[in-house]
Amino acid sequence: MGIDIKIPIGLMFTIFGLLLTAYGFFTRFDAALYKPSMGININLWSGLGMLILGVIMLALAYISRSQKP
């Protein structure tokens, strides 16, 4: 029906990915913030993971669009 859901999923996770990666990067020396996650910069890692997911989704959407005339 009309839209390819891979596009909004891809866009959303790309935005989340960029947002959390940046947030994780700028807060990387904030030990108090990462105390609950046992010192792991979980924002940075989650952000990178979401960025990959988002880009894969967008790539898949691009491929399926270019296959259809």
Next chain:
Amino acid sequence: MNSEFILSWIDYLVMIIYFAFVLGIGWALKRYMKDASAFLEAGRSMPAWVAGLAFISTNLGALEVMGMTGSGMKYGMLTTHFYWVGAIPAMVFLAIFMMPFYYGSKARSVPEYLKLRYDEKTRGLNAILFAVMTILASGISMYALAILMEKVLGWNFHLSLILSAAIVLAYTYLGGLSSAIYNEVLQFFIIVVGLLPIVILSLKDVGGWHGLQQSLAPIVSHMPQHYAPDTWTTTWKYTGTAKANPLGVEWYGIFAGLGFVLSFGYWCTNFLIVQRAMSAKSTTAARNTPLIGAIPKMFIPFLIIVPGIVALVLANTPGKGFALPLNEAGQPIYDYTIIMLLKQYLPAGVLGLGVTALLASFMSGMAGNVSAFNTVWTYDIYQSYIRPTTKDKVSDDNHYLFVGRMATIFGVVVSIAAAYLASLFGNIMDFLQTIFSMVNAPLFAVIFLGMFWKRATGHAAFTGLLAGFFIALMHHGLTFPEGANTLVKGGWIAHLHAYPVEMAQNFWTAIFACSTSAIVTVVLSLLTKQKKSDDELKGLVYVLTPKLNEEAVPWYTRSTTLAIIVLLLVSILTILFW
């Protein structure tokens, strides 16, 4: 322990972006909603993977996530029985054996299938019961969501209720079933991504799976019931007797009650679920929908049950400062396990993601209910009894689209009323869950017989449904779980038999209901005359339906191939965690 979160700007930003996408999808779909079929059936155009993810996402509501994490803490890996034996076989059965009839019959809903296969009264009974229960269910999840927002985010209860209802209304009103389905797919991804950090961090905290097993051993063996040290990390090993495992049910009870009656009753007959597969674009896609859904479904336990098991270790390790909030009776509220885990491990940023995942699953649960309700209302009640179709197809299409939209508003408004009702009667949730299982189990017997036995008649099916429900009610009235303190739990007629736990009682209620319904339907079918001719039953009953030809489909996308893969994977998981 205080369960309130302190959210920072980044958490709110994540939440706002998510809901912008949710509403955006509804908005983008608006222009495709040209007739009732597009609005109520998603135009039967969904690819199998979208329908498949929506299929399990509908079931992965927040109440499920919160409940199952709590069960992980209470019962350990035994909770996986709700997935590996309690869902996968039923999903495979639905796909391979039932979907060809649901989809191939061109019925637009489960009640409509009953009308085509049996008669008008069987459809009417099912449609009305389904409509009422669905709206109540939606109201209850709305209530639970508002309570959560009040307790966890510190928001006003009424404001939370209205705000979440408004969001759900907006996107289902705009995009109908398609919008609900697409948002369920979005929700699936956000739940996985939002909860994954919890799994990783909590397992790391206790030293991985091996460390978890070791830390659990002393805790479990010191419980008053003296369980074996590995009870929480195994599934079937201690199901020889009911007393040896925290579930309080033996292997055959799990197998028959959960693995057969309850799960088949739920997965194969619940229109809310089946509707997702019916929206698929072809028979093959419709059959593949539950199978594609089954693959993530069998790994969901690692996402939501495993952190619950870690929570048991945390709660027993004083240095961790982890405790569940207590209710008035001083009992821990297990449903809050996931909330307390989010609070324990997540810093600002991913915390927003986790909270958004929970809110998202609440809302898509409501949207699912509302979109199933408006289909049943429009086709099975309004079109059948209030305003039948006329000769003018174009004006009919517009009219039923309008009715479908109005039903959406009506559904949301009644849900809000039901939410306030739930806030007045604390037990209403238990009460409804009990009623659901009483209605679903007989329905499975009747639909199953309808699909595989052409002799089953309308009168017999109708009586079978009522008889099954009546027996379920009686069984519930005559038995009770040990230690029950309210009549909602059973025993309101007499105390004939006590079950060790509530779950055992539920299983047996369903088993009695399903078998009674089957026996009554078979006996009465033999005594009454089949009014439907073989021709009318074509496509509705197994023997009268031409065999599905899958020759044209490449072997690796055939439903049977997928089904074998699914069963193989679930067997491997079962053996690994035996």
